[in-house]
Amino acid sequence: MALTVTALAALAGLLLILPGLGREAKYTIGLYAYPAASLGGGMVLAAAAFRYRGRHRWAWLMMGLGVACWGVAESVYQITLAVAEEVPYPSWADVFYLVGYPMVGAGVLLLPHAPVGHFERARSLLDATVGAVGISLVAWITYLDRVVTFDGEASFLENWVNALYPIGDVLLLIAVMALAFRKSEHRFGLEFLLVGAALLMNAAADMVYLPLVNADLYWDGMWLDGVWLLAYACLAATAWVILQPPRPVADPHSRHLRRLLIPYVPVAALPVIIAVQSDLRARYLTLFTAVLVGLMITRQWMATREVREITERQRDGILASVSHEMRTPLTAVQGYSQLLNGDWAQFDESERRQMVGDIEDQAIHLGRVITDIIDLTRGKTSSVRLDRSQQCVAGVLERAVRALPSASQARVTIEADSQLTVDADRDRLHQIVVNLLTNAVRYGKHRILLRVGRDGGDVLFQVHDDGPGVPKRFEAAIWQRFERGAHRRGSSVDGLGIGLPIARALVEAHGGTITQHRSDVHGGACFEFTIPASAPPATSPTPEPRPVQPTFSR
Template identity: 45%
Template sequence: MRGWQLIAPYTAVTALFLTRLLTSTGSSLILNLATIGVAGLVIGRQGIALRERRELLERQRDDLVASVSHELRTPLTGIQGYSQILLEAGDILSPAERREMVETIGTQTTHLGRIVTDLIDVARDRLQNTRLHRSDYGAAELVREAVAAAAGGRQVATELDEEARVFADTDRIRQVLVNLITNAVRYGRSKITVVTRIDNGANVFSVHDDDDGVPNKYQHTIFERFERGAHKFDSAVGGSGIGLSVGRDLITAHGGEIRYRPSDLSGGACFEFTLPATQPSLPDLVGV
């Protein structure tokens, strides 16, 4: 904000004080001088606050660009590399080698699609226009599908209640699970476990890893948009900081809750969300 824009709202008041100052004497002069001094301090402090806000927004923008650029570059590099190999040397590769490269391209394309989906969701202003398409589905099957999409070759253990069923938009709940499992694969060391259970009439999904967990000072902000916790200033670490925010909005729209807690299975992080076990009476638009 330019200087003249900052002082414009105070122009009339300033002119009035100056007029009174020129016509005042004695104690009235001192009072008017003090009033003008206080007004100057207020204007100056607002200018400092606006500058600090602008600088913060610029830092957040730069952090987001660096993070998203890294996140997009990684799958694009894999897709480009394997595609080039298949084009130039596909005839001399064995069927197993070609299949492995095609599968890798497919996995990286899926990952890239998830990033783009999250960005689009954020651009829709916290999913306000996203319609949910609910259906009855097995909770265990949802988890197996999400693990297949997100594990990326890592071993992911499951403890599933085969009887549990959810009434939900399965694509959106799968999206949430894929994001949580992807985070566990990215930050965990070796032990990742996905658990489903029924607790007090609600379906509970939890994703555990054996990393160090989320530091205390980030546990209350980790679900905010673009928040990357301890990695917020490290563009070398993957993650755009939007997956958990999108997940929170989607789970809330389903009548559930999502939270972080220390893992009692692996000693690291546990991200856990609940969904009603019965069909809730909820609107079909996220955020309504």
């Protein structure tokens, strides 16, 4: 049925547009083809809507019924003309014509979009608004200002009907703009192209029709009726496309140049139109305004490119930061594995158990590092979960130093009471100390002091190095994600600025604080943090960690 209506409407439209037939023959073709094409196209489109469900169905149904209203209007007009030989103005035909415009426009706006983010949806809405305002201004200057006139001798109703027709054409143009910005779920949205072409032809034909009528140049069956018939052929073809099997799904986040250019085409046309219709002074003003607008658009385009590049760098930074935070525990796992695999027999039972235990600890730590990185990049550091218990500070420090590369362990000196305990999550505290030690190794020169002691009801941890320290202007910035202070650009030192934000989040999750100042020991940087101290045991002290042979000086 849809193909039949498409073929008949297209054939009739071409016969009216192409030369060869006489005026009387074209009038006869238009007399029968126009109501059949408009009413038939609307009905098949409304019927095809039931292929979908929910909002999708209502969108196509509204468009189909709106087109059918135009068909009913044409039928009422022809019947009234045949019976009374003269059609009053306005008539019931005008009612159906005018109702069709908002119904078609509402159907286009109801079409569901592919899922996008809030910012992209807002940006698309803003672009569509720019295009709609531009279309309205262009239409007013070139079209509405001349055809929307209030005749003092005509009735109030006649004047309003005269105004509503061109306003309906502007609604169709805005609907075309909405279609252009719709992110289709399909790779080839042929149905949307057909609907857009039909609405564009309909609106253009309407805009040509009114001046022709005012100049007494229009006659039934002329080429303009052929354009309307081709528009109805496109609508009937849309119904046929809808009834076809689904097409492959495309990426809903794909970007097309048309979505960037289309809304600004009418805006760009405004200076040209104003310049043509204005005096010399207004033309110069328009020219300078156009230049300024062009500069603003260029600036916005450059800002968009910059934001995209920053986003890409942050994405690359997230991926690289995962590698950065995984490298330390993986180094420990690899080192112990090579030792055990190379000469198992040279180690006694206690040493082997300690190495296997360290490998297990580092594997657990690695999993938690990955979770922390994900939380940090998503801004969810406040949701860190802790498994707090009394921890021997000396054991935590020794374990943290063993996690460093072997060549770096000798640079660390520990000053801590072997009986000191702290109420903390063992793995999280280990992660904090390792992050600070890693920074000290990276930015220091030769000496690192890891000092821990009581500070009232807290335990104070300090990491001193002999590096250049943190410049004062970067003291606040270094706690931000992916911020490396003075080493942000062109630095030969590895790092991506994620260790300190993670350490800060974990310290604050423990109820402590972390700060940075100039070291009074080695002259470099000193990072210190506090964790609430645990109460000393009443009888037996907290067991010492497994015996180790540290590779650093004490």
